[in-house]
Amino acid sequence: MSANPQPSLLEELPGDLMMWVLIVSELLIFGAGLAAFLAVRLSDPAGFAEAQSHLHRTGAAFNTIVLITSGYLAAKALHWRTLAKRTAARMALVAAAALGVVFLVIKGVEYADKAAQGITYETHPFFMFYYLLTGFHAFHVVAGILVLLLVAWRDAPDNIEIGAAFWHMVDLVWVLLFPVVYLLA
Amino acid sequence: MMKPDTLTRAWIALIVFSALSMVAAGLVNNGFDQRLTGSLVLALALLKARVILSRYLGLADAPSWRRGFNLALTLFCLILLGLYLFPQI
Structure with a gap:
């Protein structure tokens, strides 16, 4: 008999199983939304391209950098906490949450710009999906900020691992959503 | 010079892939x-998603799960690509 038996498939999975169930569920929801967006585009590719030209790509690209960097800080926080560097971990989590706020501010400016142009979800099917997908994602950013601040307060390593995993899911959804909605001409 | 750690390398890769996405999208003009x-x-979105799963979410230490997620993500991106290219065929 082996002294070190191989871990089971579930034991191999890092972090909390329920968090992974949530991550997969969210990916399926957003994945279905993105696929539906491109499926509806089939009926009016020119209209979708024209509608997309009203979006601010540079602002959204900057937001990608903001979220990627925020995710990096959340991942570093877990690393530092496992090394018992509690202060560094807490500061990294608060900084990650602050970048989440930056993301929301830029998103708010983007929505305000659309409103000033008279663009609503009824303007074109493109904008219905735009508001639905980016709005639902922004809602997750708000939840993620609260979770990051909560685990910065209750900073047990397991808590930080779960909080950071939620934040990485928000990051993961954005890196798929951004190119489909903003970049695919 | 100190070599950046795995997480920092992942962050740099994500920044580079994001910049390349913007350049690729701008080439249409x-x-x-x-x-x-x-x-x-x-393809760059898929690469970014793989980096986040492997490095940020730690699937690099769970190869079976990483293979499963990568396969599902690749299939998903192929579906998106098919839907995107269909009107141009």
């Missing part, structure tokens, strides 16, 4: 084929 640039943008 320079007369490049939309099908090519669109494929590039989706």
Whole structure:
């Protein structure tokens, strides 16, 4: 008999199983939304391209950098906490949450710009999906900020691992959503 | 010079892939084929998602799960690519 038996498939999975169930569920929801967006585009590719030209790509690209960097800080926080560097971990989590706020501010400016142009979800099917997908994602950013601040307060390593995993899911959804909605001409 | 750690390398890779996505998307304005640039943008999105799963979410230490997620993500991106390219065929 082996002294070190191989871990089971579930034991191999890092972090909390329920968090992974949530991550997969969210990916399926957003994945279905993105696929539906491109499926509806089939009926009016020119209209979708024209509608997309009203979006601010540079602002959204900057937001990608903001979220990627925020995710990096959340991942570093877990690393530092496992090394018992509690202060560094807490500061990294608060900084990650602050970048989440930056993301929301830029998103708010983007929505305000659309409103000033008279663009609503009824303007074109493109904008219905735009508001639905980016709005639902922004809602997750708000939840993620609260979770990051909560685990910065209750900073047990397991808590930080779960909080950071939620934040990485928000990051993961954005890196798929951004190119489909903003970049695919 | 100190070598950056795995997480920092992942962050740098994500920044580079994001910059390349913007460049690829902008090539349409320079007369490049939309099908090519669109494929590039989706391929870079897939790469970014793989880095986040492997490094940020730690699936690099769970190869079976990483293979499963990578397969599902690749299939998903192929579906998106098919839907994107269909009107241009």
